[in-house]
Amino acid sequence: MMRQTGPKFVLRAIFTATRKEFVSLVDLIPAEERTSRPVCGVWGLKDLLGHLTDWERVGVDGLCQLADGKTPEFEYEIPDFDSFNYKNAEARVNQTWAEVWADFKATRKDFTDVFDQMPEDALTRPMPTPWGSTIPGYLWVMIWAGHEHEHAIDVRAALNLRSWPRRLTSHK
Numbered sequence: 526m527m528r529q530t531g532p533k534f535v536l537r538a539i540f541t542a543t544r545k546e547f548v549s550l551v552d553l554i555p556a557e558e559r560t561s562r563p564v565c566g567v568w569g570l571k572d573l574l575g576h577l578t579d580w581e582r583v584g585v586d587g588l589c590q591l592a593d594g595k596t597p598e599f600e601y602e603i604p605d606f607d608s609f610n611y612k613n614a615e616a617r618v619n620q621t622w623a624e625v626w627a628d629f630k631a632t633r634k635d636f637t638d639v640f641d642q643m644p645e646d647a648l649t650r651p652m653p654t655p656w657g658s659t660i661p662g663y664l665w666v667m668i669w670a671g672h673e674h675e676h677a678i679d680v681r682a683a684l685n686l687r688s689w690p691r692r693l694t695s696h697k
Contacts, residue, residue, distance in 0.1 A: 533640075537640065544633060551570065554684070562683070573679070584669040588639045588643070592643035
């Protein structure tokens with residue numbers, strides 16, 4: 526069987542880097558456009574932050590249980606990602622930018638606090654997901670890093686920054 530985990534410090538570096546990647550784009554959108562300028566389909570930046578937060582909360586839920594030595598059990602199922610996204614986006618419609626931003630930051634703090642305190646071997650254990658598959662805890666954490674990276678790409682595209690940051694090339 527191929528090993529599907531790696532050192533915890535590598536995983537920590539990956540989800541730290543994807544957060545920095547995403548947050549670096551926030552200031553490129555003027556404050557007055559963060560709720561109205563589409564950056565991912567019809568969603569503005571506020572909507573997208575809420576979306577990332579709602580999914581990362583699912584990540585925290587599973588991670589907390591895994592860190593406690595339990596096989597995660599979710600009180601909810603997510604058989605349809607679009608329905609989950611729509612329901613959560615609707616619930617955030619009346620929230621302010623400041624509320625969504627604070628929730629975004631607090632949820633990541635919860636995530637990193639649990640992750641940093643959990644034993645590395647917990648990441649090797651298989652766990653069920655609320656959408657019906659079973660994956661190692663390591664891949665559970667990678668989902669949230671990949672999700673944020675995916676949406677950083679969306680924001681760069683909306684800002685017409687597809688090649689940003691540019692790759693450095695060596696001079697001969």
